[in-house]
Amino acid sequence: MTDELLVVRAQLGERDALAELVGRWRLPVWTYVRRMLDAERADDVAQEVWLAVVRGLPRLREPDRFTPWLFTIARRSVADRLRGEYADRSEQLVSDGTTVADPVEAMVDRAVLVGALAALPVPEREVLVLFHLEDLSLADCAQICGVPVGTVKSRLNRARRMLREHLERGVGDE
Numbered sequence: 001m002t003d004e005l006l007v008v009r010a011q012l013g014e015r016d017a018l019a020e021l022v023g024r025w026r027l028p029v030w031t032y033v034r035r036m037l038d039a040e041r042a043d044d045v046a047q048e049v050w051l052a053v054v055r056g057l058p059r060l061r062e063p064d065r066f067t068p069w070l071f072t073i074a075r076r077s078v079a080d081r082l083r084g085e086y087a088d089r090s091e092q093l094v095s096d097g098t099t100v101a102d103p104v105e106a107m108v109d110r111a112v113l114v115g116a117l118a119a120l121p122v123p124e125r126e127v128l129v130l131f132h133l134e135d136l137s138l139a140d141c142a143q144i145c146g147v148p149v150g151t152v153k154s155r156l157n158r159a160r161r162m163l164r165e166h167l168e169r170g171v172g173d174e
Contacts, residue, residue, distance in 0.1 A: 001020070003021065003024070003063075003066045003067065004063045004064045004066065005017075005063075006018075006020055006021045006024075007021065007057065007060060007063035007066050008063050010057055011057060011058055011060070011063070018054070018057070021066075022050060022053075025067075025070060026046075026050075028134060029046055029049055029050070029070065029071075029074050030042065030043075030046045031133070031134075032071065032074055032129055032130070032133070032134055033045045033046045033049065033074055033077070033078060034046075035117065035125075035129045035133060036078045036082075036122070036125065036126065036129060037078060037081060037082070041081055045074075045077045045078060045081050046074075048077045049070075049073050049074045049077045052073045052077065053070060053073060056073070067136070067140065068136070068140045068143045068144055071130065071134070071136065071140070071144045072143065072144045072146075075126065075144050075145065078126075079122075082122060112167070113167075116163055116166040116167050117129075117163065119162075119166055120159055120162055120163060120166075121162075123145075123155055124155050124156075124158050124159035124162060125159065126145060126155075127141050127145065127152050127155040127156050127159060128155075128156060128159040128160070128163070130144060130145075131152070131156055138152050138153065
């Protein structure tokens with residue numbers, strides 16, 4: 001069953017349709033939020049996202065645009081959480097969450113990558129996560145971020161360059 005059909009059914013009050021939508025999108029939303037925030041705040045913000053989705057779903061006019069709408073809500077929730085902190089702490093955002101079950105080497109590699117990703121300014125990190133990790137189109141990223149496609153392209157380019165530079169500096173430090 002398509003997301004569009006599930007949205008329409010959920011708008012008509014079918015709880016099973018809403019449950020299936022949440023089941024399909026819970027992990028991608030949490031993953032996006034987790035990549036934008038530290039572990040402590042990610043769970044709370046993901047819950048806020050789903051609360052906003054449940055409240056706003058009846059007003060969604062284009063059920064076929066559910067995915068960009070959902071990630072727009074997630075983006076706004078993340079932005080709300082970061083507002084006020086970004087100017088002071090944009091370079092201090094460091095992930096402290098690594099999975100215990102990973103082998104040590106993979107854990108170190110993941111920590112380096114997560115640290116490099118966290119060191120990116122929020123606008124660049126956001127488009128990198130949406131485009132590369134959530135596999136959204138440039139147009140969807142632009143809609144979610146509320147910027148033109150050209151801005152998304154330039155942010156992606158800048159994010160890739162900054163990430164590469166950060167990772168290259170890390171390799172040279174060893």
